[in-house]
Amino acid sequence: MIDKFEIIGLIAAVLTTSAYVPQVYKTWKIKSAGNLSLTMYITMFIGIILWLVYGIHLNSFAMIIANSITAMLTFLLIVFKLKYK
């Protein structure tokens, strides 16, 4: 049986990741890279990769899934930032 805290983690993963998607979509849609600087997106990307490493260490499925998807989305924002700056 899955632990009830794992379910809380998975709900957290779904909520924060799904709140992040529209930001990436809007950035793509309006062909603008949003408010943040490239440095900030790269800082965030490195941070998310470290959260992923930490999540793998903790054996947390929720953290692994959430940070994998968020890392890909942030990578897309970096690509948009370089393309549409």
Next chain:
Amino acid sequence: MIDKFEIIGLIAAVLTTSAYVPQVYKTWKIKSAGNLSLTMYITMFIGIILWLVYGIHLNSFAMIIANSITAMLTFLLIVFKLKYK
């Protein structure tokens, strides 16, 4: 001695949180609530609170610190969104 994975988690916390601060600052500075809808900010806020609960369960100092600060910052974004919409 602090575990090396805890240090990775703390660096992750510093990076992702510090990348989030300028977004909140810019939102306050330009008196605009950014790209996201109120619903998305609230979704993110609830998600972060659940990550905090999950972090407390995992006894992860890095997750507790990061999600506490990010929850406060997201709460500020919700206040800005309501004030400057």
